[in-house]
Amino acid sequence: MDDPQALPPSLTALTTYLLSRTGKTARSLLAGRFAERRLRLWHHAVLAALSDFGPHAQRELAVRLAVDPSDIAKILDELAGDGRVDRVRDPADRRRVTATLTDAGRALLAELDAEAAAVQDEVLAPLSTDERDQLKTLLTKVFTHMSED
């Protein structure tokens, strides 16, 4: 009971503390796996956006993911360098560059999704299937609420 490594109960009693700690390690577990491929979480997010919603102008990606446009440009630079996305200048509006997922991009996305699922399995290991559903439902409520205002 006097474990010198025990965290203060007044902290671990806070749901928000548990939330931020578990979220942080989940995030960094996945980030660690991505790093082995020299990728960051944003690469995954960009690929997911292109897959879920189809081709985007870069500014559209920036708005959707709430990232600075210049950062999107850098991420796409890396993805395009590896042939994961095609960047073509929009003939209708030659300022815009439309990013499209390539087959290689789709393949990479599938791998990253698999990594994410694996990490999720690891993190949620102590929960039953029912409990995982509960957790997802609860977090979705919290997340959508704080995305609104």
Add this chain to the structure above:
Amino acid sequence: MDDPQALPPSLTALTTYLLSRTGKTARSLLAGRFAERRLRLWHHAVLAALSDFGPHAQRELAVRLAVDPSDIAKILDELAGDGRVDRVRDPADRRRVTATLTDAGRALLAELDAEAAAVQDEVLAPLSTDERDQLKTLLTKVFTHMSED
């Protein structure tokens, strides 16, 4: 349905994604409040540890909170500068410095706890009392599991 700000469903369907996003904003909401007092989350954690477990040598704090000893020294510098903790050299082992919570420290901790509770209420606003209990139980399971291995 084609909200240009909508996040990729393949991301928001991931419980771990929701976990890290909600955790991150909860963390930064509280950090923002603390920043108004020129404090960081670690100040709260240190005060909580001293309150929950009594006086610590600095190294003990470092072990308990899994923080680098030199960082603990800096945090205690600031807390002691404001009279929130006393640092006295241990007469039995004059290398050690024992940190103890002062009354002012206890008062500050109470305020920070109140801030944390307020943020938690804000974050968990969309959940009923039952649901909050469920969430806490689930997160505790996840957290203790990943603290073990």
Add this chain to the structure above:
DNA sequence: AAAAATCGTGGGTGTAAACCCATCATGGGT
């Protein structure tokens, strides 16, 4: 008594994330 280990402390480093700005190319409005 000499050597090795420990504690606190100051002064760093590395890195990642978010942000900001200037610029060039283009488009739209008047």
Add this chain to the structure above:
DNA sequence: ACCCATGATGGGTTTACACCCACGATTTTT
């Protein structure tokens, strides 16, 4: 034609965080 707004991009700054090393003072070990 001209002016202003917009998109992409390169090159930054800032901030936070974790980490690490070296040193002086002390204690422990041999």
